[in-house]
Amino acid sequence: MADGISRRGFLGTAAVAGGLAAAGAASGCASDTSGPKAKPSGQGPAEVFTTPTRKLKGSLTILMWSHFVPRHDTWFDKFAADWGKRVGVSVRVDHINTVDVPRRAASEIQSGHGHDLIQHIAPLSQYEPSVLDMADVAQEATRRWGQQLELCRKSSYNPNTRKFYAYCPGWAPDPGDYRKSMWQKVGLPNGPGSYDDLLRGAAEIKRTTGIPCGIGLSPETDTNMAMRALMWSFGASEQDADERVVINSDAAVAAVDFMARLWKQAETSEVFSWTPASNNQALIAGRSSYILNSISAWRTAQATNAAIGDDIFFVPALRGPKAALAAQHVIQQWIIPKYSPNADAAKEFLLHYTANFASASYYSKLYDFPGWPSLVPQLDGWLDKDPWGARPANKLALLKTAVSWSANIGYPGPSNPAVGEIFNTNVLPTMFARAARGQVTAKQAVAEASGQVNAVFANWRARKLVGG
Amino acid sequence: MSAAESSGRARKVRLSDREGFLAWAMLLPSVVYIVALVGVPFLLAIAFAFSDVTTGDPSYHFVGLRNFRAIFHDGVFWQALGNTLLFTAASMALIVVFGKILANILVADFQGKWFVRFLVLLPWTTPVALSSISWLWFLDSIYSPVDWTLRRLGLLHGNVIWLGHSGTAMLSVVFVQAWRLTPLAAVIVMAGLVAIPRDLDEAARVDGAGYWRRMFEVTIPLTLPVIAVAALFGAIMTFTDMTVPYVLTRGGPTHATDVLASWAYFRGIEGGDVGQGAAIALFLFPILLAAAIAVLRAVRRLGLR
Numbered sequence: 001m002a003d004g005i006s007r008r009g010f011l012g013t014a015a016v017a018g019g020l021a022a023a024g025a026a027s028g029c030a031s032d033t034s035g036p037k038a039k040p041s042g043q044g045p046a047e048v049f050t051t052p053t054r055k056l057k058g059s060l061t062i063l064m065w066s067h068f069v070p071r072h073d074t075w076f077d078k079f080a081a082d083w084g085k086r087v088g089v090s091v092r093v094d095h096i097n098t099v100d101v102p103r104r105a106a107s108e109i110q111s112g113h114g115h116d117l118i119q120h121i122a123p124l125s126q127y128e129p130s131v132l133d134m135a136d137v138a139q140e141a142t143r144r145w146g147q148q149l150e151l152c153r154k155s156s157y158n159p160n161t162r163k164f165y166a167y168c169p170g171w172a173p174d175p176g177d178y179r180k181s182m183w184q185k186v187g188l189p190n191g192p193g194s195y196d197d198l199l200r201g202a203a204e205i206k207r208t209t210g211i212p213c214g215i216g217l218s219p220e221t222d223t224n225m226a227m228r229a230l231m232w233s234f235g236a237s238e239q240d241a242d243e244r245v246v247i248n249s250d251a252a253v254a255a256v257d258f259m260a261r262l263w264k265q266a267e268t269s270e271v272f273s274w275t276p277a278s279n280n281q282a283l284i285a286g287r288s289s290y291i292l293n294s295i296s297a298w299r300t301a302q303a304t305n306a307a308i309g310d311d312i313f314f315v316p317a318l319r320g321p322k323a324a325l326a327a328q329h330v331i332q333q334w335i336i337p338k339y340s341p342n343a344d345a346a347k348e349f350l351l352h353y354t355a356n357f358a359s360a361s362y363y364s365k366l367y368d369f370p371g372w373p374s375l376v377p378q379l380d381g382w383l384d385k386d387p388w389g390a391r392p393a394n395k396l397a398l399l400k401t402a403v404s405w406s407a408n409i410g411y412p413g414p415s416n417p418a419v420g421e422i423f424n425t426n427v428l429p430t431m432f433a434r435a436a437r438g439q440v441t442a443k444q445a446v447a448e449a450s451g452q453v454n455a456v457f458a459n460w461r462a463r464k465l466v467g468g
Numbered sequence: 469m470s471a472a473e474s475s476g477r478a479r480k481v482r483l484s485d486r487e488g489f490l491a492w493a494m495l496l497p498s499v500v501y502i503v504a505l506v507g508v509p510f511l512l513a514i515a516f517a518f519s520d521v522t523t524g525d526p527s528y529h530f531v532g533l534r535n536f537r538a539i540f541h542d543g544v545f546w547q548a549l550g551n552t553l554l555f556t557a558a559s560m561a562l563i564v565v566f567g568k569i570l571a572n573i574l575v576a577d578f579q580g581k582w583f584v585r586f587l588v589l590l591p592w593t594t595p596v597a598l599s600s601i602s603w604l605w606f607l608d609s610i611y612s613p614v615d616w617t618l619r620r621l622g623l624l625h626g627n628v629i630w631l632g633h634s635g636t637a638m639l640s641v642v643f644v645q646a647w648r649l650t651p652l653a654a655v656i657v658m659a660g661l662v663a664i665p666r667d668l669d670e671a672a673r674v675d676g677a678g679y680w681r682r683m684f685e686v687t688i689p690l691t692l693p694v695i696a697v698a699a700l701f702g703a704i705m706t707f708t709d710m711t712v713p714y715v716l717t718r719g720g721p722t723h724a725t726d727v728l729a730s731w732a733y734f735r736g737i738e739g740g741d742v743g744q745g746a747a748i749a750l751f752l753f754p755i756l757l758a759a760a761i762a763v764l765r766a767v768r769r770l771g772l773r
Contacts, residue, residue: 270609
């Protein structure tokens with residue numbers, strides 16, 4: 001074809017466009033689309049380099065997620081390449097959609113070939129038999145930077161096998177995101193502080209404006225987080241601290257009953273169909289008064305719709321009858337498969353990355369929080385005066401206390417493989433959704449889920465990876 | 469020319485003349501492909517179904533029927549089985565009806581026929597993940613253009629929320645699956661339609677048979693074996709498919725659209741229990757075997773006609 005678009009060109013363009021669209025749809029939370037256009041008000045932190053304790057050579061391949069904040073990946077790739085040049089290791093970083101990481105990790109571990117270092121943002125406890133014990137890295141990090149956060153430790157350490165199946169240097173909090181202008185009209189300008197406030201305020205907003213609350217009830221990640229936060233705040237959990245199944249309780253029934261009332265009074269059926277990106281989209285579109293999510297939805301609004309971005313504010317975990325707890329939104333998991341011939345380089349890189357976690361926090365636009373708090377002494381200052389243009393500048397100040405109201409998946413026990421399977425097969429979202437729809441009573445829903453949870457725990461106990 | 473060269477050429481001529489050798493040489497790539505990508509995974513699935521293999525621990529330990537006992541005690545498994553049968557039967561019915569109608573359109577003579585054929589085949593040629601994501605947006609709870617159009621036409625107030633109710637969610641996955649597979653059925657049926665001798669149709673016309681009478685007493689009886697093949701292909705491809713339910717609903721709401729293939733995936737890959745996932749997937753085998761035998765018999769009957 002002499003002019004216009006050739007058939008090959010057309011198909012190529014369509015495939016690329018389709019691929020990008022598919023990647024966007026399949027990714028979990030909303031990606032921050034501001035990208036490199038957004039300018040920080042200050043300079044990034046100075047980076048440090050510590051000479052490795054042993055001579056390194058060869059190569060290091062890293063598989064990790066495409067961060068919801070693209071600027072982070074731009075920084076990370078250069079950071080990793082620069083380290084490789086200094087220590088004489090050829091470094092390659094492959095970013096893929098976060099939902100594809102577990103599948104890719106599974107296939108690489110099954111085949112015994114693949115990346116030297118794999119990172120994911122949810123617990124990878126089921127891979128314990130096939131990965132290196134990271135105790136030496138975790139202990140060295142603790143020696144250098146003090147106590148590791150409990151939620152990070154519980155998301156990477158198996159107390160039954162006494163093995164660090166992963167290394168966890170960072171996490172992201174999961175606050176409540178609300179539209180101030182809507183909550184002002186129902187007498188709660190600072191947003192809901194408790195689940196009672198949420199029910200009363202969100203029901204009133206829906207009644208007067210038709211705009212519903214946006215807590216999901218579908219088989220997806222954000223619903224899993226939200227339902228756990230609700231259960232913990234009502235005094236219920238899947239397991240206790242010793243990994244015994246305790247879900248079948250009055251507290252769990254009360255939590256399920258509360259969610260059914262919240263759905264009936266303040267939500268619509270759309271929450272049964274949501275993907276992880278849906279609550280972000282609803283908030284940014286002005287179709288939701290409150291969601292539970294990381295700060296990425298707001299960062300997106302900051303760049304794409306400043307009026308709505310300025311109207312989005314945050315609240316910490318809501319108070320329930322027993323506690324005020326939220327799940328972590330993202331938990332960093334770094335694993336080194338046993339097949340890796342470059343484990344030394346991988347461990348040294350992880351220590352170097354951890355030492356520079358201030359840069360990870362900064363370039364992720366305060367999305368990533370450190371697992372060793374002493375690593376980022378600037379964090380509170382940044383949260384008081386956001387370097388990425390929040391209006392008001394202290395919008396994120398409440399996150400200074402995020403550690404006190406955040407918990408790991410599996411709380412009050414560790415993030416073990418049974419909890420992982422329950423999370424990934426959406427047992428809890430289904431329990432809440434069935435009661436909300438009126439398919440079963442709250443008590444029946446909890447009893448059904450209890451049967452499934454017990455079966456999953458028994459299965460993993462037989463493999464000696466879960467206690468109780 | 470040396471004696472060795474002439475003997476070599478004679479051997480080559482003899483090899484290329486041997487039909488048996490040629491047949492195997494040409495079949496070999498397909499056989500290798502099927503053995504490597506179908507046979508080996510199938511045998512692995514059988515082995516895994518009787519093991520405690522997980523995504524994180526490939527070491528093999530025989531556990532007998534433990535995985536099967538576990539899935540039979542799981543209510544979601546039985547719900548997924550029922551959903552699979554409903555999903556397959558409803559999709560197949562739509563695929564056959566729309567496939568026949570489309571085939572009639574495709575064999576008719578009219579201007580722009582090639583463009584219409586291109587449009588009709590588009591759903592089949594589009595990668596299923598991509599087309600399913602497009603449908604996910606079409607059926608979005610907030611931005612659905614389907615709802616927007618219905619609202620503009622005055623047929624709807626508010627949003628339907630297609631994927632948020634059990635009934636409309638199943639309707640949606642069935643519709644999208646039918647939309648995707650109808651072109652294949654149409655092409656198969658079209659091949660049957662063009663094979664009908666024209667004189668039969670003309671004789672029926674001369675005898676005064678109208679369109680509908682010719683359709684039901686000439687065309688459909690003569691193309692019935694081909695329609696059966698199209699239906700069974702559609703059934704097999706629907707029974708084993710998880711892409712449409714996985715992308716549109718991830719099996720929700722409350723497992724209302726979970727099918728055996730998607731539940732096997734959730735349990736085996738996302739949940740990490742490869743043994744149970746394989747046991748669920750293996751449950752498809754006897755039903756698929758029966759369907760495959762039916763396809764082969766239909767094809768044989770077609771050949772005898």
